Amino acid sequence: MKVWNVRSKFAMGLLVAAIAGSASAASLKTAISPVGSDPGLGLKEALVNAYSSSFAGYIGVSGDLSTTLTLTFASNQIDFVRVVDVDDTSAVGSGGPLLLKSGPGAADDDYWKDGTVKARVEAKIAGLGHDLLINDGSSDTTIFAGATPGQSTTQLLGPNFSWALETTAGKRFSSDPLLNKDGIDHMVTFEVIGLSSLKTWVIAWEDLPAYSSDTDYNDLVVQVSIVPLPAAVWAGLSLLSGLGVARRMRRA
Numbered sequence: 001m002k003v004w005n006v007r008s009k010f011a012m013g014l015l016v017a018a019i020a021g022s023a024s025a026a027s028l029k030t031a032i033s034p035v036g037s038d039p040g041l042g043l044k045e046a047l048v049n050a051y052s053s054s055f056a057g058y059i060g061v062s063g064d065l066s067t068t069l070t071l072t073f074a075s076n077q078i079d080f081v082r083v084v085d086v087d088d089t090s091a092v093g094s095g096g097p098l099l100l101k102s103g104p105g106a107a108d109d110d111y112w113k114d115g116t117v118k119a120r121v122e123a124k125i126a127g128l129g130h131d132l133l134i135n136d137g138s139s140d141t142t143i144f145a146g147a148t149p150g151q152s153t154t155q156l157l158g159p160n161f162s163w164a165l166e167t168t169a170g171k172r173f174s175s176d177p178l179l180n181k182d183g184i185d186h187m188v189t190f191e192v193i194g195l196s197s198l199k200t201w202v203i204a205w206e207d208l209p210a211y212s213s214d215t216d217y218n219d220l221v222v223q224v225s226i227v228p229l230p231a232a233v234w235a236g237l238s239l240l241s242g243l244g245v246a247r248r249m250r251r252a
């Protein structure tokens with residue numbers, strides 16, 4: 001029944017909101033340093049390129065990928081807090097899904113859950129073309145086809161999905177390293193703090209297989225921000241909730 005579907009989604013939303021807690025992300029010990037001939041210098045440069053246009057003047061970069069990467073733009077400081085990867089031996093991630101609205105907690109970036117998001121391609125520093133998809137365990141949904149910087153979409157993602165990158169070289173890489181033929185992690189994730197009041201993440205991809213990878217993780221960089229429910233939607237949900245109560249009272 002339609003009303004119940006909407007209400008159960010609403011209840012799930014409240015549950016997730018209740019679970020929401022502090023967003024402490026563990027650091028990843030493995031530093032990512034670019035090598036090889038793939039275009040671009042590295043993830044740090046990709047992030048600077050991606051975000052510098054949002055600010056009046058770029059001043060400098062400090063920090064390290066092993067902890068928190070801090071970019072300072074004029075008077076604005078943005079912290080990129082690395083989310084653990086489950087295949088990292090120093091990781092504290094549980095292997096559970098990362099809650100878009102409240103993560104990462106003990107979660108890692110292999111599987112994600114729950115959120116209407118605005119996704120935007122921030123940087124693409126690679127020779128290959130890319131499609132970005134999500135997979136719910138049985139089927140794919142394309143988020144960006146032929147991803148290009150500035151491209152943007154708003155979608156409900158979840159529950160419990162992995163990301164996938166398909167390249168024009170015919171390769172597919174998942175955010176779950178166990179699904180990758182080369183067995184390595186092709187996606188790193190940061191929580192972005194200081195850019196927006198919205199919960200914001202950035203996912204950054206390596207698009208070459210392990211045997212030829214330059215591991216610069218700047219080949220496709222996508223920002224993912226939680227879209228808050230508009231007040232009108234909340235009012236509508238409250239009304240539906242009230243109708244449900246009335247119906248139950250009549251039945252009693």
Ligand SMILES: [Ca+2]
Binds near residue numbers: 086175185189
């Ligand atoms: Ca990862």
Ligand SMILES: [Ca+2]
Binds near residue numbers: 207213
């Ligand atoms: Ca690369």
Ligand SMILES: [Ca+2]
Binds near residue numbers: 126219
């Ligand atoms: Ca690159």
